[in-house]
Amino acid sequence: MKKLTAFLLSATTALACFAANPTLTIDATHPVGKVSPRLYGLMTEEINHSYDGGLYAELIRNRAFLDDASTPIHWSVFTNGGGEASIALDPANAFNDKLTTSLRLTVTKASKKEPAGVANSGYWGIPVQPNTRYHATLLVKAAPGFTGPVTVSIVSDDGSAVYASKSFSGLGADWKKCEIPLKTGKVGPTTMARFALALDRPGTIWISFVSLFPPTWNARPNGLRKDLMQMLVDMNPKFLRFPGGNYLEGDTIESRFDWKKTIGPVAERQLLVNRWNYEFLHRPAPDYYQSFGLGFYEFFQLCEDIGAQPLPILNCGLACQFNSGEACRMEDLDAYIQDALDLIEFANGPTNSVWGAKRATMGHPEPFNLKMMGVGNENWDQPYIERYTRFHAVLKEKHPEIQIVSSAGPFPDDARFKFAWAKLRELHADIIDEHCYAKPDWFFNNTHRFDGYDRNGPKVFFGEYAAQSDKVASVKNRNNLECAIAEAAYMTGLERNGEVLLKPFSPPYYPTMTDAVRAAVEIKFGANGVFRSESPGSAWTRHREVSRQVPPISDAAIAGVAETLFKSGDGEKGNGKQLTAEQLDAVRKIVELGGKFARLARLCKSEGLELRQHEG
Ligand code: AHR
Numbered sequence: 001m002k003k004l005t006a007f008l009l010s011a012t013t014a015l016a017c018f019a020a021n022p023t024l025t026i027d028a029t030h031p032v033g034k035v036s037p038r039l040y041g042l043m044t045e046e047i048n049h050s051y052d053g054g055l056y057a058e059l060i061r062n063r064a065f066l067d068d069a070s071t072p073i074h075w076s077v078f079t080n081g082g083g084e085a086s087i088a089l090d091p092a093n094a095f096n097d098k099l100t101t102s103l104r105l106t107v108t109k110a111s112k113k114e115p116a117g118v119a120n121s122g123y124w125g126i127p128v129q130p131n132t133r134y135h136a137t138l139l140v141k142a143a144p145g146f147t148g149p150v151t152v153s154i155v156s157d158d159g160s161a162v163y164a165s166k167s168f169s170g171l172g173a174d175w176k177k178c179e180i181p182l183k184t185g186k187v188g189p190t191t192m193a194r195f196a197l198a199l200d201r202p203g204t205i206w207i208s209f210v211s212l213f214p215p216t217w218n219a220r221p222n223g224l225r226k227d228l229m230q231m232l233v234d235m236n237p238k239f240l241r242f243p244g245g246n247y248l249e250g251d252t253i254e255s256r257f258d259w260k261k262t263i264g265p266v267a268e269r270q271l272l273v274n275r276w277n278y279e280f281l282h283r284p285a286p287d288y289y290q291s292f293g294l295g296f297y298e299f300f301q302l303c304e305d306i307g308a309q310p311l312p313i314l315n316c317g318l319a320c321q322f323n324s325g326e327a328c329r330m331e332d333l334d335a336y337i338q339d340a341l342d343l344i345e346f347a348n349g350p351t352n353s354v355w356g357a358k359r360a361t362m363g364h365p366e367p368f369n370l371k372m373m374g375v376g377n378e379n380w381d382q383p384y385i386e387r388y389t390r391f392h393a394v395l396k397e398k399h400p401e402i403q404i405v406s407s408a409g410p411f412p413d414d415a416r417f418k419f420a421w422a423k424l425r426e427l428h429a430d431i432i433d434e435h436c437y438a439k440p441d442w443f444f445n446n447t448h449r450f451d452g453y454d455r456n457g458p459k460v461f462f463g464e465y466a467a468q469s470d471k472v473a474s475v476k477n478r479n480n481l482e483c484a485i486a487e488a489a490y491m492t493g494l495e496r497n498g499e500v501l502l503k504p505f506s507p508p509y510y511p512t513m514t515d516a517v518r519a520a521v522e523i524k525f526g527a528n529g530v531f532r533s534e535s536p537g538s539a540w541t542r543h544r545e546v547s548r549q550v551p552p553i554s555d556a557a558i559a560g561v562a563e564t565l566f567k568s569g570d571g572e573k574g575n576g577k578q579l580t581a582e583q584l585d586a587v588r589k590i591v592e593l594g595g596k597f598a599r600l601a602r603l604c605k606s607e608g609l610e611l612r613q614h615e616g
Contacts, residue, residue: 042239044241060120098268197210341398
């Protein structure tokens with residue numbers, strides 16, 4: 001294909017492309033390679049709220065009041081004009097040793113007409129849909145003299161509209177778990193709403209854990225968001241990599257991802273601050289915590305639901321080498337290896353094994369059929385190889401049925417990469433995970449990268465790749481046309497080399513609302529809407545979905561996403577106003593135009609035509 005230069009595209013040139021009516025001849029009698037049956041899978045990571053605030057359907061943000069030790073962030077008092085109330089964190093009234101604080105709500109003045117209480121703003125507002133059942137769960141107790149009622153509701157941001165509401169009483173000095181169904185009526189969808197707890201008379205209550213779920217995928221308690229799950233199903237991924245990413249490494253050993261802390265009773269899963277809060281100066285998000293409500297049990301279930309093989313990646317005893325690079329002592333490595341063995345037992349073991357029993361207790365006596373597991377993410381040099389070697393020896397001896405994915409470091413051709421490949425080849429590693437974030441030129445120049453790979457050596461897992469319009473991790477990176485075409489061109493090389501590339505991924509999937517860490521995302525979402533990105537790379541995966549038309553983007557999805565974008569302002573607090581028709585229209589045009597350009601680009605590329613686009 002001719003190299004893409006400066007862009008200049010007008011409607012006339014576009015029409016001229018079609019008018020040329022070129023012929024494309026395909027010689028199907030001489031196939032050049034097999035496309036791997038395991039093309040493509042998905043990469044997920046807890047970045048840009050892809051899990052909490054995203055796939056995980058929980059609507060309450062800071063549900064255990066533990067996100068910030070000094071103040072109940074995302075919670076605020078409301079008084080409806082005449083009431084008086086205050087809130088404070090109260091560790092002296094904790095529910096247990098896991099839920100180590102509570103929220104004390106003290107109402108000193110309130111009436112039926114002017115109730116007072118506390119409200120949660122959710123992640124991007126509480127998404128309201130018509131005729132929909134929500135499920136609230138609360139741990140609550142009251143001071144002497146107050147037994148209720150407490151009114152739980154979903155209300156508009158300005159308090160003028162009540163979308164769903166229910167009251168309960170019977171409170172006392174002991175903690176009580178309340179399950180409260182809420183149902184909306186004939187209302188318009190909006191995310192300009194919040195979740196509220198109100199008292200209509202003076203009293204004091206403590207709340208320890210507050211949860212609110214909309215209808216979830218397969219109607220599961222503690223479940224996943226239906227629209228995002230449907231999108232995953234539609235993408236038909238052959239496997240799903242979780243939970244990262246640098247995220248699983250932690251920037252210190254202490255803050256690494258530990259799968260064992262993500263299973264068991266949801267309220268007792270220990271929170272962890274998310275490393276992407278502070279990793280980049282341009283992305284400070286001090287209130288990004290992980291609840292681990294979407295833990296490893298839920299991940300295995302998710303994979304089963306979407307028909308994808310699970311590919312969990314575990315920490316190998318090294319913290320992220322871009323950060324502290326802290327390494328566990330070699331004499332402590334057995335504990336990390338044991339974590340891997342226990343995970344295999346948790347996924348596949350019989351119900352009378354220690355970890356298999358835990359899986360059964362959580363509701364899944366049948367095995368999850370784990371076949372692959374990753375050891376380390378983007379780790380490099382001797383500290384990695386010496387640790388991986390020990391993992392490899394033990395796992396191969398005890399579980400030869402599990403294929404191990406090892407790491408070739410963060411870049412596709414530097415000294416770290418060459419060192420890793422040499423050592424991993426000697427070890428007869430199963431599958432090596434290569435990553436690449438580079439300028440579009442790299443992708444154009446490497447479409448033949450895998451043609452010469454040894455068919456008998458380790459297989460390659462091209463686990464993360466994205467063309468970067470500016471540079472790696474730049475805030476200026478954009479999902480532009482050049483990146484889309486560069487990745488699409490590169491993917492032709494992936495498809496041609498199925499023998500060596502057993503499991504290349506689609507470009508990283510980071511469902512996100514406002515992705516300022518990287519531009520390359522496959523799915524974008526807001527609180528009430530979701531759509532697939534047209535680029536980069538997804539242009540090509542989309543093109544493969546020959547049997548299906550891309551569904552048109554619904555009005556509801558546009559409205560939901562637009563509302564979120566305008567409201568959140570890239571992570572900032574928005575003005576909370578309803579969107580104008582013009583704003584909605586602007587978002588629709590941007591979304592649709594992006595799709596048209598990507599489709600046109602594919603067509604021109606396949607015809608060897610040069611595509612130019614005006615810089616502005
Ligand atoms: O995209 C974010 C990070 O990029 C991933 O966590 C990591 O694996 C890669 O460096």
